[in-house]
């Protein structure tokens with residue numbers, strides 16, 4: 001059996017998802033709660049920025065790989081009609097999760113989010129870090145539900161039928 005382009009695209013897609021969402025999981029469940037134990041807000045902010053800056057580059061790279069491989073499969077398998085059916089909600093969910101991360105990582109963060117975050121973290125460190133933590137949990141949960149739906153759906157499970 002030969003490894004065709006669609007197999008390569010699927011392998012890259014899943015590897016990208018593992019590294020990217022796995023990273024979001026570690027940041028959300030381990031690093032942010034650990035950083036919250038720092039006493040001084042300056043130290044907290046410096047540590048958060050150092051971790052998030054490094055991870056943001058990994059997440060940007062993986063977002064590109066997942067998006068390119070996803071659209072390639074979509075186009076080659078010609079799956080566009082799935083978007084007209086609610087039972088393929090996981091296809092909509094993949095594109096939605098990808099779009100939110102792409103917007104945050106490539107547009108919002110460099111343009112205004114980082115500046116806003118630093119300003120608010122100086123004024124109200126606890127409230128700002130709580131908000132950031134909540135935002136990470138929501139994105140992580142949405143991503144995990146999407147992954148569960150996509151694996152079941154891609155392997156033949158028909159939702160609502």
Ligand code: HEM
Pocket residue numbers: 010013014017021066067069070071073074079094095097098143144146147150151153154155
């Ligand atoms: C532009 C964004 C994306 C597009 C166009 C896209 C497209 C696709 C397509 C066409 C498939 C194959 C479906 C099938 O075989 O029936 C797939 C599979 C999958 N995608 Fe995405 N995807 C995108 C983003 C994401 C994201 C953000 C995640 C994770 C949160 C994700 C997770 C998965 C998983 C887990 C599979 C199943 C792989 C398998 O078990 O074979 N995708 N995607």
